Amino acid sequence: MNGLSLLDHLSIIHDPRQQWKVEHKLSNILFLAIVAVIGGAEGWEEIQDFGVDHFDWLQQYGDFDNGIPVHDTIARVMDMISAKQLQKSFATWMRDCHIATEGEVIAIDGKTLRGTYDKGRRQGMIHMVSAFSAANQVVLGQVKTAEKSNEITAIPKLLELLNIRGCLVTIDAMGCQKAIAKKVLNKDADYLLSVKSNQPSLEAAFDNYFKLEMLQSDEGDTYSTKEQGHGRVETRLCLVNDDLSVLGDLEFEWPELKTMGIVAAIRQEKGQPATDISIRYYISSAKLTSKQLLEASRAHWSIESQLHWRLDVGMSEDNCRIRRDEAGENFAAIRHIAFNLLNSDTSFKAGLKRKQKRAGRNSDYLARVLMGQGVS
Template identity: 70%
Template sequence: MNGLSLLDHISVIQDPRQAWKVEHTLSDIIFLTIAAVIAGAEGWEDIQDFGEDNLEWLQKYGDFDNGVPVHDTIARVMNLISAKQLQKSFAAWMKDCHEATGGDVVAIDGKTIRGTYDKNKRSGAIHMVSAFSAENQVVLGQVKTAEKSNEITAIPELLKLLELRGCLVSIDAMGCQKDIAQQIVDKSADYLLAVKGNQKKLEEAMGKVFNSSMLNSYEGDKYSIQEKGHGRTETRLALVSHNPSELGDIEFDWPELKTLGVVVSVRQEGNKPAETMTIRHYISSAELSAQELLEKSRAHWSIEVQMHWRLDVGMNEDSCRIQREQAGENLAVFRHIALNLLTEEKTFKAGIKRKQKKANRSNAYLSQVLAGQGAS
């Protein structure tokens, strides 16, 4: 950690309230929210309850001269805070405390907070597009988009927030766009993009480069692994070519294109014949070996297991129904902050839910969690 603390970064967020009406400082409300979410709070009333139970401890970090704000005040302030300012502060904090090394996979993917869908108002659920460091298992930044189809416009906004020099940015097929690839290269990083039907000509050309008949006879760089467990056997095979001219003129549509690849997954249940085979095509500006393609493409899915799963199972995010304007978006960012801090705390070997319960029981442990990555 070098640079400013999380609270230093967040202190630049403007307080939108009229000064003469303020009874609780913005920094106090933000710190209360972060600490409460770390300790398992899932909504505004939980945050108020946590504050009232731990007021003496909170006063070691902030003023809290007028005690703890009520839940209506917390909700109103969280709704007034600029989501864009909060996202920028979060990303700046992560730049300070997370140093990427050459080849780190930064996985970008979207997640819908299902509980925020309002059937009566017919309003869409909150959808957050996040960047996740596969190596360090921390969230690097996030932006909100109303619907999954808008990830194409959200990803460039997210990329602007991130320090990506030397990283390999992996994105599923939705992000396989020429402008996005160029933006990644312009940030001195490499891209690894999955290819599907949204780039029809590219998908067809990749299918000709890697046709099914060559899976067993390919003479170029290839690598395979086999894993067994729970009565299943899964075989994964990667093939790569470093001759992008095989795509014809399409080669010139993609900046710094160096690697074409395919990853084939075959799953077999017990002694039964294999029934499912998944084929994924990839393009990359990095010169990847077949083994690297297999490993890096698998690392992309860490965002599902290490981030999305822990948010849902550990923090119960999908049950959150808070949607009002910026409030739901901002609370999602605070959950990401809490997830990063709980992940960084290594002395207690446990899952996110157990760590939250320990933080709720022990002010000493909560202080220890907050000390990680320069939060306090």
């Protein structure tokens, strides 16, 4: 790894406390929170408990002369520090330790933290938008959507944090916006956007062009895959077209548009005729073959199966009730840091939850996880 370590990046976060009252350094509290979540902690009290149980080990990494902060102190500090600064520190750290490769798929998608809803305060659930490297399975950055807003406003802010030069950025239909497409291009990357009814003219142009029999024709650039298992057969077929004149004037409305694609997914159960057929439309600024487009569209959904699902199952994200002010967003960032470190460790072949349990009881393994991306 080149550049600054995670702890160096975190050290630039402003400590809003009155310094003459400070007993525990901000960097120590953040480090404690990170390693405790790596070790399976799911809240402030468990972070304190982890610190007490691992006090001697923690003194190798920080100044804990005043002991371990109590959970109220940890919660108050995590509520006070700027979530934007923490998100920026996270993203710049990942720019240092993750080198994007040409054509790498970066999936951008949102996730609602269901446990953060507060009926009593009429506070809606926190919604985070993340960028995920499909190949390396690490989070590159994340931002929270503003209240009464959605992913359309959050995605450009997230893109600002990322180094995605040469990558293919995939976004679902919510992000199929000309301004977002332009923002991706301004980052020297290409876009692959899913098209749905929020772009009615574009969707209608696809509808007028596409006929199911095109997928069975030998003409044009097509590609298919078939997977079998558990009595189910899933066939995916992709067709691409670089003759964009079929879109009419829309060809010139989308910046640097080069490829339009159609992906059909057909599912058969227990040898029965196919009854479940879904069609998806795509546009891209990259000149993609049908094979490349199909693989990239499938890679996009890794953010659901390899990130969102694992955060829920492995780290109980949807059950987390931390939501006050900045604390909910900051704890989500801490989880993402822990996720990246655990997922990047290849010395122990196990699932996320099992890795956490081992890190919680084995300090040598915890130190190995930290070394994986230059934390220690």
